[in-house]
Amino acid sequence: MGCQWLVFLTVLLFSAVAEASDCATDGVPIVRNISEIEQDSYGIPGLSHVTVAGSVMHGFKEIEVWLQTLAPGTGTPIHRHSCEEIFVVQKGSGTLYLASNSHLKYPGNPQEFPVFANSTFHIPVNDVHQVWNTNEQEDLHFIVVISRPPVKVFVYDDWFMPHTAAQLRFPFPWDERCYQTPPVKDEL
């Protein structure tokens, strides 16, 4: 019985060490194998997310890099954020919905942009957008780069919800485990 407890405590200790090294704000190894970084849907249907280089998770201050996959027929929420965002599509195809009507009280009908393998696209700061895998056959794989992490995301139920009613989601689902106290940083 004593031995079982020892095993239990040893497992617990190793879990704690593994947990701590995932939230490596004090020093992340210089080189990391991306296939060994945690990959999860974070409860979002169709999503696979990997934080390659994160602010909350790894201590980066000015840029954040993600690898994401969207299954056919799934996409991001309709949302906006006050940062630069650049996508590099690695595989598959889909549609970017983008509402650049910041003079209106709500996003309004978005423009549709086809995106495809080996394309890049960007989201102008604060423009309301949604990325959707509209290809029924294939997953949509892309790299996301954002500035000013950790980013505050405002989510809309639909394209006619007033900007003022959009709901703040912070921290990102994938940052919740490592998020502790608001980082002190200068605004750009």
Next chain:
Amino acid sequence: MGCQWLVFLTVLLFSAVAEASDCATDGVPIVRNISEIEQDSYGIPGLSHVTVAGSVMHGFKEIEVWLQTLAPGTGTPIHRHSCEEIFVVQKGSGTLYLASNSHLKYPGNPQEFPVFANSTFHIPVNDVHQVWNTNEQEDLHFIVVISRPPVKVFVYDDWFMPHTAAQLRFPFPWDERCYQTPPVKDEL
């Protein structure tokens, strides 16, 4: 003869338009085909560089994304810069040389880190470094993400050159064509 001149002027006009759209600081298309973006060595042996999203070239203010390839036996200069830099290796393998001895008057012997396909690595702000394709068989393909563009790069002849003697290279070779006046921006 008049007709020949008309053809010449028309070609000149189209060239000017093409040139202007490459330096699209006033508005870059939302979606772009990466294979249609200019790819060049910029006179650097073994390099292939594509500015996917640039500050000088496209008007991004906080992040810059490049695609680079290094042929076997070639690499970057020994250099440092005051920004965050994250690499994602897509194909091939190589070596990162990194000198984190900022307390010395010169970089000194660097640490060697093997880098490989599907690995990510980062350069701590101001650390002197060099990326080299040490694989004799295969090109090294990677994505580079930097903050605070356009970045001022200080180049060293060797690892024992004093930090104070490192030479400023600005703008980057790939920015020279579009670079005009120093952008007015807040420092982070």
